[in-house]
Amino acid sequence: MLMNQRTRRDILKGTLIVAGLGVLDIPEWALPVLAQGDTDVPFTDIPDNVRWETPPDRRLLDVRTIDGPFTPADKFGTTQHYGHPTIDAAAFRLKISGLVDRSKQLSLDDLKKIGSTDLVAGFECSGNRGPLNGLCGNGRWTGVSLKSVLDSAGVKPAAREFVFFGADHGEEEVEWRAQKFKIDVPFGRSLNREKALSPEPFLAWALNGQPLTKHQGAPLRLLVPGWYGVCNVKWLSQIHIQEDAYTGKYQSRWYRTIRGEMIDGEMKYMETAVTHMNLKSFIARVTKNGDQYKVLGVILNDGTPIKSVEVKVDEGPWQPATMDPSTKDKYGWKLFTYQWKGATPGAHTLVSRATDTNGKVQPTAQELETKKSFLEENSQVPRKVMIA
Secondary structure (H helix, E strand, C coil): CCHHHCCHHHHHHHHHHHCCCCCCCCCHHHCCCCCCCCEEECECCCCCCCCCEECCCEECCCHHHCCCCCCCCCCCCEECCCCCCCCCCCCCCEEEEECECCCEEECHHHHHHHCCEEEEEEEECCCCCCCCCCCEEEEEEEEEEHHHHHHHHCECCCCCEEEEEEEEEEEEEEEECCEEEEEEEEEEEEEEHHHHCCCCCEEEEEECCEECCCCCCCCCEEECCCECHHHCCCCEEEEEEECCCCCCHHHHHCCEEEEEEEECCEEEEEEEECCECCCEEEEEEEEEECCEEEEEEEEECCCCCEEEEEEEECCCCCEECEECCCCCCCECCEEEEEEECCCCCEEEEEEEEEEECCCCECCCCHHHCCECCCCCCCCCCCEEEEEC
8 A cells, every 4th residue: 555545544553553552453542533634724812922831830731732532641731739749659558547447558559459440531620711721631541449449448437528638738828817827738639428439539540551640640649530620639648538528728718619690689609619520612723634624622521411512603603513423431521523614714713612411501701700710611712713
């Protein structure tokens, strides 16, 4: 077969075989969604001074580089508050303490003996917002269900709050009435009993078939599928189970959404904790192949099935887009494409919106005007392109 007659799929298969990954049939998740010959149409709404990486604590995924469902570990959007602790995987022990029948100190090998499975899950930082939308990623994680690990310790009936501490820590000023204290605290988040003992929460030690990187929380992290990134504690070192509510800074004071709601004709401002992701879609890239234009986008949400996704060009009507059937995992990214016909030279604005099976429609920015904090921003994101 001549090279110019080979498809992009054929070329990738050959590359994988050379790399030692050759199998009888390459799974769809391993293949890029872009066709051979596609070229990018540049967005005009990206500032020139964007810092995709801000060492040592922040990295943005350039969504224009998305060419398949899984984000490479070194491109996965990431941020944290207390730096990147270095932990010896061989010496690592996960402590389980508090209201359990048997306190535990589990090595990675101990955890792997409890069970090992894969989970496809994507998430975003609760502060992720357009047009860059780069604090996100999607991966195939390997680990064990949290419930299996907790069952091995035996959870006492009085247990109500499950607190997850990372190995990362820092000094914080804590105010209590008229007094202020400076104390060293670990990063912590909690789950209530119902959520912690449900089948979904997951302890991961690998991403896309490789051990976690330092940026992704090596050697072990918590994943709460369908929840925002802050809930997925990295460098997990201890699970402490208690009866009282946990009120650490990043649980009850820092990650809150302040939103106005009309109740009996009066605006009431409610403060809620950042937990499950709100329905969201965004356009990641626009490509050209000859005179054909294709729009590629991403849907993120809490696992509720998606009913539809649509794209609008300029002030035209909403048009149905096509969801990629290979991205059907409950908590994974849902990729979609829209064949943009009749694209004319000049500036254009494109926007997407998703609708789930509960009838929830991704809101406009105007519909979120009563939300006062920038967290949980899930409004429709207009993107601007120039057609030559």
